[in-house]
Ligand code: IPM
């Protein structure tokens with residue numbers, strides 16, 4: 001089996017954190033003989049600078065031909081003034097859409113060592129382990145028609161369309177149920193079916209799928225309530241499955257529950273398990289180039305890649321354990337720093353994970 005990975009460091013802190021993830025992957029490769037191959041290319045602002053667009057078709061072709069894509073982060077003030085059609089974020093949306101990466105897995109796991117970093121009381125978040133399954137290639141993000149139009153009265157009107165076809169709901173629902181089956185057999189589907197017809201259908205399709213999963217308990221929640229429940233009593237959730245926009249918002253809440261968005265990895269998968277792996281956090285232009293960004297989310301994204309695309313769950317676990325060990329040693333980057341811990345920079349953190357792994 002070929003194991004070609006396209007590496008897209010992107011913008012801001014992307015290149016710094018990617019260096020550390022590659023270090024860890026190379027160490028894992030040497031130890032577990034994985035035979036990984038890498039090729040680097042650009043996405044986002046760096047691609048705008050090099051190719052004039054946030055995702056060149058040549059890059060997309062390479063990603064399609066490879067087995068997995070490992071990405072850093074995109075965006076930054078340098079490209080903020082560009083027309084919205086070529087902004088860095090469009091590169092990310094295009095790669096998700098074109099590669100049909102409809103299943104976005106966003107775990108929100110609180111490392112016990114970091115319980116104090118959460119803005120919630122430690123007893124509310126201790127042991128937190130939620131998986132948000134977000135639909136990633138449909139819904140209001142991609143629905144047509146969309147745009148800004150001129151009304152007859154001369155006023156402009158912005159509009160978007162919230163659409164979901166049954167097959168789109170079903171395929172993401174299936175991922176949710178399968179994940180729930182491997183975990184605590186509980187899944188909560190989040191919608192706004194008291195207002196939006198698109199999510200009335202969402203709820204119906206989920207309900208009709210439940211009969212295929214008699215061992216999994218399906219519940220439903222409106223998105224406003226889900227946002228409230230996530231900060232009120234987050235441990236009531238295990239797997240959450242939801243549409244693109246609600247998942248975007250709820251996964252930021254999930255991230256913050258764990259204290260640091262700098263810790264959270266994600267996977268975006270197609271129907272064959274091929275995927276793009278990226279940290280949940282953004283490009284953090286304010287700290288880019290300072291060597292202080294936390295590389296752990298990218299390192300953990302590389303671990304997810306080994307688990308989901310390359311079927312190397314044991315190697316993924318070894319990397320995750322190495323991250324736990326480093327936290328046990330009291331090492332922290334600035335974003336997760338707490339009293340009594342030892343603050344380290346980006347490369348020290350990567351080196352410590354490498355040492356713990358080898
Ligand atoms: C995310 C981000 C993206 C999204 C942006 C950068 C387009 O917020 O991955 O959550 O909205 O999906």
Ligand code: MG
Nearest residue numbers: 248249251252
């Ligand atoms: Mg987001």
